[in-house]
Amino acid sequence: MRADRDVIIIGAGAAGLTAAQYAARSNLNALLLEELAPGGQCLIIDNLENYPGFPDPLPGIELSQKFEEQAHHFGAEIQTYSVHAVSKKGKLFTVDTDNGALTSSTVIVATGAKHKKLGIPGEEDFSGRGVSYCATCDGPFFKGKRMLVAGGGDAACDEAMFLAKLTDQVIMIHRRDRFRAQRALAERTLKNPNIEVRWNTEAKVIRGDGKVQEVVLWRNDKDETYTEKVEVVFVFVGSIPQTQVVKDLDVQKDEGGYIVTTQRMETSVPGLYAVGDVRATPFRQLVVAAGEGAIAAHAASQYIDELKGEAYN
Numbered sequence: 001m002r003a004d005r006d007v008i009i010i011g012a013g014a015a016g017l018t019a020a021q022y023a024a025r026s027n028l029n030a031l032l033l034e035e036l037a038p039g040g041q042c043l044i045i046d047n048l049e050n051y052p053g054f055p056d057p058l059p060g061i062e063l064s065q066k067f068e069e070q071a072h073h074f075g076a077e078i079q080t081y082s083v084h085a086v087s088k089k090g091k092l093f094t095v096d097t098d099n100g101a102l103t104s105s106t107v108i109v110a111t112g113a114k115h116k117k118l119g120i121p122g123e124e125d126f127s128g129r130g131v132s133y134c135a136t137c138d139g140p141f142f143k144g145k146r147m148l149v150a151g152g153g154d155a156a157c158d159e160a161m162f163l164a165k166l167t168d169q170v171i172m173i174h175r176r177d178r179f180r181a182q183r184a185l186a187e188r189t190l191k192n193p194n195i196e197v198r199w200n201t202e203a204k205v206i207r208g209d210g211k212v213q214e215v216v217l218w219r220n221d222k223d224e225t226y227t228e229k230v231e232v233v234f235v236f237v238g239s240i241p242q243t244q245v246v247k248d249l250d251v252q253k254d255e256g257g258y259i260v261t262t263q264r265m266e267t268s269v270p271g272l273y274a275v276g277d278v279r280a281t282p283f284r285q286l287v288v289a290a291g292e293g294a295i296a297a298h299a300a301s302q303y304i305d306e307l308k309g310e311a312y313n
């Protein structure tokens with residue numbers, strides 16, 4: 001049976017858009033499926049400083065638009081549908097979407113990752129009313145207010161720096177005694193006069209009356225608890241890989257739930273590839289995601305050539 005598509009790519013972040021561009025340039029019949037707007041996490045990056053080829057800081061949304069433009073330019077087709085599941089029968093994949101099922105010879109999973117929650121009392125109650133996971137989206141509503149940022153990685157530092165442009169009262173708490181963020185970003189965060197960093201500190205309860213008013217904090221090295229008055233809590237404490245689409249396949253994952261692949265982005269299921277933040281990788285960045293997208297498209301193209309070779313023999 002002939003597949004509807006050579007390759008279906010799931011998720012239009014940096015990884016998926018690059019895979020689509022490379023697949024289209026390789027003359028594959030490629031379809032990119034995205035449940036929201038193309039761009040993924042890149043859309044919420046305020047100031048991108050480390051993407052090669054762009055020496056001046058640029059908003060993530062601009063880079064996303066360039067990724068999309070380039071994918072379109074080479075003929076990649078992007079459709080706005082959510083993918084529910086991928087299954088495989090013989091050599092054919094079936095991709096179940098909001099708009100019915102499609103078949104393909106290969107699938108590239110580029111579904112990225114979503115933010116982790118603190119999991120403390122008050123977090124759910126005040127979500128959207130003073131608890132946020134996106135500084136660029138919600139920061140402007142709290143201009144000039146006292147803000148708390150939880151986290152110590154790249155995303156936490158990046159977002160705290162953005163918030164420090166809106167207020168001179170950013171308190172940043174991190175449960176360890178140093179940042180996990182890249183050195184240059186960590187140093188700039190520490191030097192920012194509008195950010196006060198509190199090490200070995202964890203949020204325990206978020207309280208308020210209709211809106212956030214205070215957070216109970218715990219010094220984990222001294223076992224001291226105190227209350228801090230703030231009007232908003234921004235949470236950037238890590239991410240969860242979005243692997244639901246492959247739940248019906250026997251795909252190998254690491255202990256964190258990220259999809260394990262070879263250097264060619266091949267998963268444990270032949271013809272299925274994983275790229276970007278959903279993949280078990282030591283470094284989750286745009287340039288890495290884009291590079292992996294290119295490798296997967298190349299590997300998928302070779303796999304399809306082999307399948308066609310088998311069909312002719």
Ligand SMILES: Cc1cc2nc3c(=O)[nH]c(=O)nc-3n(C[C@H](O)[C@H](O)[C@H](O)COP(=O)(O)OP(=O)(O)OC[C@H]3O[C@@H](n4cnc5c(N)ncnc54)[C@H](O)[C@@H]3O)c2cc1C
Pocket residue numbers: 010011012013014015016033034035036037038039040041042044045047048049050051081082083084110111112113154155156158159242245275276277278284285286287289
């Ligand atoms: C605040 C913040 C700041 C950052 N700063 C930097 C930085 O300065 N430099 C840098 O290089 N990196 C930075 N990063 C990391 C970078 O954004 C990510 O590494 C990169 O965006 C990962 O790209 P991706 O394509 O793998 O996944 P994502 O960008 O997460 O894209 C995945 C896409 O898949 C879609 N999707 C998921 N499930 C489905 C489904 N079932 N059906 C259809 N579509 C689906 C999603 O809607 C999404 O659009 C930052 C991240 C954050 C959150």
